[in-house]
Amino acid sequence: MQDGHPGSEEKAEFNAGELIMGHIADEHGWHIAGEFSIPLPIILYDTQRGLSVFSSARFEHGHAAYNGYMLHDGKVVAVDANGAIDEAASKHIWDISITKNVFSILLVTVLMLLIFPAVAKRYKQREGQAPKGLQSLLEPVILFVRDDVAKGAIGEKKYERFMPYLLTTFFIILFMNLLGLIPFFPGGATLTGNIAITFTLAVIVLFIVAFNGNGHYWRHIFAMPGVPAWVLLILTPVEILGMFLKPFVLMIRLFANLAAGHIIGLSFFSLIFVFGATSAAVGYGVSVVSLMFTVFMFFLELLVAFIQAYVFTFLAALYIGAAVEESHEHQESLV
Amino acid sequence: MLLASLVEPAFGLIFWMTLSFGIAFFLLTKFAWKPIMGALRDREKSIEDAIGEAKKAREEVAAMKAGNEELLREARAERDQMMKEAREIRDREVAQAKDRAKAEADALLARAREDIRNEKNAAITDMKNQLGELSIQVAERILREKLGDKHAQEALLQKVLKESDLRLS
Numbered sequence: 001m002q003d004g005h006p007g008s009e010e011k012a013e014f015n016a017g018e019l020i021m022g023h024i025a026d027e028h029g030w031h032i033a034g035e036f037s038i039p040l041p042i043i044l045y046d047t048q049r050g051l052s053v054f055s056s057a058r059f060e061h062g063h064a065a066y067n068g069y070m071l072h073d074g075k076v077v078a079v080d081a082n083g084a085i086d087e088a089a090s091k092h093i094w095d096i097s098i099t100k101n102v103f104s105i106l107l108v109t110v111l112m113l114l115i116f117p118a119v120a121k122r123y124k125q126r127e128g129q130a131p132k133g134l135q136s137l138l139e140p141v142i143l144f145v146r147d148d149v150a151k152g153a154i155g156e157k158k159y160e161r162f163m164p165y166l167l168t169t170f171f172i173i174l175f176m177n178l179l180g181l182i183p184f185f186p187g188g189a190t191l192t193g194n195i196a197i198t199f200t201l202a203v204i205v206l207f208i209v210a211f212n213g214n215g216h217y218w219r220h221i222f223a224m225p226g227v228p229a230w231v232l233l234i235l236t237p238v239e240i241l242g243m244f245l246k247p248f249v250l251m252i253r254l255f256a257n258l259a260a261g262h263i264i265g266l267s268f269f270s271l272i273f274v275f276g277a278t279s280a281a282v283g284y285g286v287s288v289v290s291l292m293f294t295v296f297m298f299f300l301e302l303l304v305a306f307i308q309a310y311v312f313t314f315l316a317a318l319y320i321g322a323a324v325e326e327s328h329e330h331q332e333s334l335v
Numbered sequence: 336m337l338l339a340s341l342v343e344p345a346f347g348l349i350f351w352m353t354l355s356f357g358i359a360f361f362l363l364t365k366f367a368w369k370p371i372m373g374a375l376r377d378r379e380k381s382i383e384d385a386i387g388e389a390k391k392a393r394e395e396v397a398a399m400k401a402g403n404e405e406l407l408r409e410a411r412a413e414r415d416q417m418m419k420e421a422r423e424i425r426d427r428e429v430a431q432a433k434d435r436a437k438a439e440a441d442a443l444l445a446r447a448r449e450d451i452r453n454e455k456n457a458a459i460t461d462m463k464n465q466l467g468e469l470s471i472q473v474a475e476r477i478l479r480e481k482l483g484d485k486h487a488q489e490a491l492l493q494k495v496l497k498e499s500d501l502r503l504s
Contacts, residue, residue, distance in 0.1 A: 116367035196348035
């Protein structure tokens with residue numbers, strides 16, 4: 001199949017779709033510019049062959065097999081001695097390589113672990129004083145998560161228990177969104193535009209809601225009080241479906257927003273080369289308009305980065321709020 | 336093919352994301368969120384306390400001011416009362432003094448009149464006496480003139496004897 005790297009085929013025709021998908025998708029090496037890319041470690045756990053760790057440079061961008069493994073469509077597959085793909089053996093591979101996205105996840109985690117404990121230390125040093133520096137930049141955001149998200153959605157009594165989760169979620173999404181906006185190394189990996197990331201975040205929401213749901217919450221799912229038995233036959237499956245649907249929607253919303261934003265931005269950018277392929281002059285002419293649109297999309301994305309982090313956290317807090325709600329409050333709201 | 340890879344969650348990513356989120360969550364909860372939330376709560380509480388104290392102090396000052404005003408008002412009322420009393424006393428004293436002066440003047444006047452009358456009476460009496468003396472002197476002179484010669488004295492004596500003789504008879 002085709003390779004996303006420009007240098008692989010001489011004078012390859014420009015393919016906008018491939019370029020965009022190549023930027024959105026994960027890769028085992030980090031393509032910096034032109035021919036140069038940073039090889040990242042491949043970590044495989046094969047249920048039959050055990051753990052193997054080696055550099056992605058061994059694959060030579062999918063051209064070579066190494067140790068019975070090969071890169072195919074960006075995926076590690078097992079090959080037999082002849083170099084043919086062994087589908088059955090491939091099923092045994094659990095690929096936990098440090099890919100471009102994994103590297104970015106680790107980078108975000110390290111960044112957060114550097115920034116927030118430092119800010120916390122500042123709070124200890126300047127106890128009772130006004131915030132300063134990074135502390136004053138983050139404090140309004142932390143207060144926003146506390147006052148407008150947690151207190152609003154969960155309620156004054158129980159919000160405190162979920163603050164660490166909500167803050168971690170909010171900032172991890174925000175950092176990932178912003179990191180994806182940096183167009184060069186070590187940014188550029190659109191983490192929240194990757195379904196695996198949003199899937200993980202959504203599963204965490206599902207678990208938190210499920211583990212914190214009180215009797216009142218479960219009763220409303222399995223046997224909505226005050227509803228006739230025959231209606232429950234329909235309602236209960238719908239409620240159970242809804243329980244999974246809510247995090248699912250969170251997953252899709254974040255993924256779609258971020259992925260779409262990047263696709264549109266890159267599409268505008270690709271227009272230059274699409275037109276440039278017909279005539280250089282047209283390419284230069286279009287580049288002005290394209291650049292304007294790309295910059296516009298960049299600012300829109302910046303806005304989306306904050307909004308989506310807020311929306312995800314807020315909706316997660318709402319679901320948690322519904323799960324821990326006391327029964328009498330709900331009864332009143334029903335009337 | 337490419338689109339499929341876009342919506343198909345990769346196992347490796349889920350694995351690392353879960354691990355990273357878990358590590359970030361536990362470490363940040365311990366070293367960042369709890370201290371930060373605690374510090375924010377403490378600061379908010381201290382600000383709230385400070386505001387409460389300021390409000391209390393303000394109320395105290397207001398109460399003190401009201402007390403002062405009350406005191407001032409009382410003092411003013413007392414002053415007014417004192418001034419009123421002083422004025423009354425003064426008026427009374429002035430009136431009394433006036434009365435006394437008038438009485439004295441009247442008495443003085445009465446005495447003066449008495450004196451004048453006495454003097455006048457004395458003068459009149461004196462004048463009467465002098466007039467009497469004068470008229471006696473005049474009468475003496477006239478008598479001396481008239482009875483200067485012996486004939487006139489004899490005539491008079493004869494006349495007086497005649498009259499007294501008449502009365503005796």
